[in-house]
Every structure is written in structure tokens, then in C-alpha cells.
Amino acid sequence: xxxxxxxxxxxxxxxxxxxxxxxxxxxxxxxxxxxxxxxxxxxxxxxxxxxxxxxxxxxxxxxxxxxxxxxxxxxxxxxxxxxxxxxxxxxxxxxxxxxxxxxxxxxxxxxxxxxxxxxxxxxxxxxxxxxxxxxxxxxxxxxxxxxxxxxxxxxxxxxxxxxxxxxxxxxxxxxxxxxxxxxxxxxxxxxxxxxxxxxxxxxxxxxxxxxxxxxxxxxxxxxxxxxxxxxxxxxxxxxxxxxxxxxxxxxxxxxxxxxxxxxxxxxxxxxxxxxxxxxxxxxxxxxxxxxxxxxxxxxxxxxxxxxxxxxxxxxxxxxxxxxxxxxxxxxxxxxxxxxxxxxxxxxxxxxxxxxxxxxxxxxxxxxxxxxxxxxxxxxxxxxxxxxxxxxxxxxxxxxxxxxxxxxxxxxxxxxxxxxxxxxxxxxxxxxxxxxxxxxxxxxxxxxxxxxxxxxxxxxxxxxxxxxxxxxxxxxxxxxxxxxxxxxxxxxxxxxx
Numbered sequence: 001x002x003x004x005x006x007x008x009x010x011x012x013x014x015x016x017x018x019x020x021x022x023x024x025x026x027x028x029x030x031x032x033x034x035x036x037x038x039x040x041x042x043x044x045x046x047x048x049x050x051x052x053x054x055x056x057x058x059x060x061x062x063x064x065x066x067x068x069x070x071x072x073x074x075x076x077x078x079x080x081x082x083x084x085x086x087x088x089x090x091x092x093x094x095x096x097x098x099x100x101x102x103x104x105x106x107x108x109x110x111x112x113x114x115x116x117x118x119x120x121x122x123x124x125x126x127x128x129x130x131x132x133x134x135x136x137x138x139x140x141x142x143x144x145x146x147x148x149x150x151x152x153x154x155x156x157x158x159x160x161x162x163x164x165x166x167x168x169x170x171x172x173x174x175x176x177x178x179x180x181x182x183x184x185x186x187x188x189x190x191x192x193x194x195x196x197x198x199x200x201x202x203x204x205x206x207x208x209x210x211x212x213x214x215x216x217x218x219x220x221x222x223x224x225x226x227x228x229x230x231x232x233x234x235x236x237x238x239x240x241x242x243x244x245x246x247x248x249x250x251x252x253x254x255x256x257x258x259x260x261x262x263x264x265x266x267x268x269x270x271x272x273x274x275x276x277x278x279x280x281x282x283x284x285x286x287x288x289x290x291x292x293x294x295x296x297x298x299x300x301x302x303x304x305x306x307x308x309x310x311x312x313x314x315x316x317x318x319x320x321x322x323x324x325x326x327x328x329x330x331x332x333x334x335x336x337x338x339x340x341x342x343x344x345x346x347x348x349x350x351x352x353x354x355x356x357x358x359x360x361x362x363x364x365x366x367x368x369x370x371x372x373x374x375x376x377x378x379x380x381x382x383x384x385x386x387x388x389x390x391x392x393x394x395x396x397x398x399x400x401x402x403x404x405x406x407x408x409x410x411x412x413x414x415x416x417x418x419x420x421x422x423x424x425x426x427x428x429x430x431x432x433x434x435x436x437x438x439x440x441x442x443x444x445x446x447x448x449x450x451x452x453x454x455x456x457x458x459x460x461x462x463x464x465x466x467x468x469x470x471x472x473x474x475x476x477x478x479x480x481x482x483x484x485x486x487x488x489x490x491x492x493x494x495x496x
Contacts, residue, residue, distance in 0.1 A: 003050040003120060004028040006077075008038035008066065010058045014105065018053060021109050021482070024442050025116065035061025035069075042075050048148070049077055051119055056083035056094065067097040078119040082107060109482040121332065121343055132333075135181075138197050138239070140188040145181065146326055149319030155182065158311050163189035168261070170246075170306050171284040173313035176363030179284040180242065182313060187240040192280055195239030200232050203248035210253040215260065217269035225270070233266045233277045240280040246306065247287040247298060258302045281306075316358040316365065323354050326362060330369040331381060338373055345381045347430055352383050355393050446481045449474075453483070 005027045009015040012033070019029045030049065032038050035058050042049050054063035061069070063081045070077065078100040083090060091102045100119040103111060134140040142156045162169050163186045171179045180199065187197055205213050212222075216231025232241060243249075249257065260266045261281060265274040283306045292298035316323065327345055335342040345353075358364050372385035383390055390396040431439055449467070456462040464474045478484055 004030060004047045005116065006038060006041055006049045006052040007031045008033075008035060008052065008058065008063075009055040009082075010034060011055070014055070017106075018112075021112055022053075022116070024109070024440070024446060024481075025113050026437075026439065026443065027116070034058050035063070035066040038066055039069050039073070039075075042070065042077055043073065051100075051116060052077055052079040054079055054081050054099075056081050056090070064093065064097055067094070067099060071098055078122065080115050080119055117344065121328075134188065135184060138184070138187060138194045140181070140184045142185045142189055144188075145178075145185060146322065146329055147319065148321040148325065149314070151314040152319055152322065155311055155313055156185075158309075159186050160189055162186055162309050162311070166280055168306055168308045169282045170289075170308070170310045171282065171313065172310060173284075173286065174315050174361055175286045176361035177313045177315055178362050179286075179313060180244065182311065183240070183242045183282045183284065186282060187280065190280070192239050196236050197240050197242065198232050198236040199242045199244060201244045203245040207250045207253075210250060211256060212269050214253070215256065215266040215268055216271075216275075218271050222269065229268075231266060231268060233260060233279060234275060236279045237277045238279075240282060243281070243283045245285060245287075246283040247285045247289055247292050251297070251299065254299045254302050258299065258305060261305055316361040320354050323358075323365065324350050326365055327353050327369055330366050331373060334370050334373040340373055340376065341379055342373060342376055342381060343379050346383070349381050349383050349386060352386060352389055352393055352396055355395075356389050357392075445477070449477060449481065449483070 005022050007015055007018050007022065007029055009018065009031075010033050015031050015033070019031055022029050028047070030041055030047065032041055035054070038052065038054065039061070042052065052066075054066050056063040063079075063083075067079060067081070069075075070079070079098065080101045080103060081094045081099045082103045082105055084105045094102050100122065101115045103115055107115075134144060142160055145152070145156060147153065147156070159182055169183075169186060171182055173179050184197060187193060187195070200214065202210075211217075212225075212229060212231070214232050216229050216234055217225050219225060219228045256267070260277075263274070264278070265276045267274050289298055289303050289307070293300050293303050324345075327350070331342055331345060334340075353365070353368075360367075368386060368389060369381075372381050375385045376382075383396060431444070449463075452463045452467055456466065460471060460474065464471045467474070469477075
């Protein structure tokens, strides 16, 4: 799904020109005629606004006023401001107010496109930094979950309702879909935000240590207990205890867990009296607990105690619209961590990622983007950086380059990495936009005209003849696409 850009300008002509340019870039638009309506559109969230282009001079609430109102209301949307008078003082004031960029009317198509791409790229990095910071502080909210999927919107609505009470929540979903992220968002949206969030992977604890890890033990309670251990329940006191892979818990530990949940107290191993705890319990599983109950591997009474408010997270293959945004977010974070200047993911690579089924879900996508960032030598992630993905998607050629056989083992088979070797004509026009969808005929026509102008060095007679259109039609299209300033006028060309 394409990004949605808000255009706020009181001049209807300028508003239509900006809308036409932005749509040619492949983005969706929402147009308003004043600053107050711009704020309303941002807060409404339907459709979700990804970037705003604000006129600096408007009658009701001007661009500077909109930036100030956004800051007051906590609206974290990048904004580009534009005005007919680009003084240094105005630019400095706009940047201090929070603008991502500043353009002067009438802005050219190329300048505006670069400004939009840069603003969206920096916003992706800032969003990821804010998300990681909130995750660490226990204040992650549902606004930090990246999604454009109706199924995930339903998950968010359920999570927001669950956060308003202390009801036990069971999060179901395949491995890697983001169950822990949803659990953290539930805490961040509740009155326990900022309190301890303790994660326990029930499948990673040895059977003989489950009771000690969960409920704690006294010093000398068993061989090797050289110090007192409080246990995860006590560590989570006042906050949230997240029991991941709850279906892997041994049966004897399930009995003690049930009592701890019912009574609100735990019995440490070797302890003389129970310890009261106040926790919010959230469980998660990638297995069907009903089947485990039928097989006698999970207690039925514990299941009903945990399954009070179930939330099922759909796999990534069921919400493919989330893939481009997630990939851009991961690319921005890993590029910053690795010191790489990666500004974009090519349309072909975006289409590849959208068409892959992602059996490992969001975790697999994150690792694939990490590897691609490390492999990338340019400033864009291309299909060549995703060889393991390309080999599984129809329509993407994958070849194995020849590898020299080691001299010490001439007859031994050599493992070869599957790498997609893509030889592309630099003059070829892509039919796929950055969003992974087909480009419009207008976008392809504009790119074709730009290439013809460069190829024939602005010789308008040759350009019109080779394109098969009249000179008057060519000049009209140049004006429509904002290319008049890069070509000679008819009078100038005749004089030359």
C-alpha cells in the first residue's frame, strides 16, 4: 500500500498542482484548504497520514501554527513546508518548529520527490528509534506497531480493550509474528506502563528448574542453591509477567502455576511461607492448546484460567501490505547500526519481499533485511541482496556463479551459495513502483520523456519525431510534468 501524503494549501490551483505531482510519484493524497482541517485529518487517522506538505501562509492556521499544534498534540508525522518567500530566517524558524524540509514555490517535480523520499526515510529511522526506546522503558504502545492490515487493526483494537483491565490474556500465533510486541503494547497502554515487564520462555527452562525459576528458592533449598533467588513472579511484582511458549510447561509445574494465578501468591522452593505478588499475566503460544489438552499434555483447568481473553495474531503472509513498511523500518535501523548510507529499497526488491510467504514471519523478514544491509555495496537494497528469498519466488532468476575448486581437495564437492546475478539495462524503465505495485501510465510516460530529452540532448524536433508525437503535444506534456526549465524554448531552439 502506498504512503498517504497530506497537502494543506489555501490556493486551489497550487493544491491541484501539488496533488498531481505527488500522485505521479506513486503516493496517495489527502487535500485540505487550511491548517485546522490539516490537524483534524492527522488526528483522525483515517486514512493514516505518513507525511504532510504545509503552506507556510494560510488564512486560518498557517504552517508554523500547524507545526506547533502537531507538537502540542504529540502528532509524530514528518512535514515539508513551502512558501513563495524563502528567506534564511523563515527556513530557520520552520526547521526549529519541527519541519523536515523546506521548499520554495513553485517547487519542481524532482526537488519535491527528493524531499518526500528523504523525509519518509528519516521518519522511518526516527520511528524505529522511538519504538526501541519505548520498548526498553516499558512504555511501548499500539501506535508503535507498524501495520496497514485490517486483521492486525482488529488485534490492536482487542489489545487496547484488554489493556484497560487486569484480565489474563492469551496471545496465539505462529513463531515470529510479534506476540511479545503485542504483550509489551498491552502493558504500555495500561496503568502498569513503565513497571517491570518480565519475559519467561517456558520452553527454554530445564524441567527440574522450572519451579525455582518461576517461584524462586531459598538458600540451601537444594544442591547448588548457594544463594537466595526471588523468582520471576516476584521480579514482575507490580508489573507484567509474560509467559512465552506456555504449552511447553511440564505438567507438574502447571499445577503450581495454576495455584499461583488463583491465589495471587507463590511458594518459593524451601520457603516457610508464601509470598504475595501483584502481577498482570500475559501468556503466549504457537501451538494449539486445545489439542494439547485433548492429548493430556496441558491441564484443562489451567487452559481455562489462561484463555480468558484470547488474541490471535495473523501470520505475515496474511498481511502482505505490512511487508514494505516493516522492511523500510528494519533497513533504516540496521543501516544506522552498521554505518551504511542506504536510502531506499528498490521497487523490484519490494515486490520480491511482498510475494514471499515468510514462514518465519516478521522475525525472518527482520533477519533477511539485516543480511541485505550487510551485503549491500550501494545506497539501495536490490533483489541481489535477497538471494535466499529470490530462489523461492517465481519470476526472479537465480543463478549459481562458478566457484574455483580448492587446490587441496580437487575432487571434493564445493558448497555453493545461491546468488541472483542480475544484469540490468540502466536505460530500462521499471513497471513497478516503490510500493511494489504497478506504476501508472503517467509515471512511465514522464520517465520516457525525461530519458528522450537526455538521449537526444534536448533536440525537440528529434525527441518529438522519435516519440511519435507532435511538437505542440510534446511542449504541453513538458509543461504538465514541470520540465519547461530543462529544455530550450521554440524561439531559442530556432535561433540556435
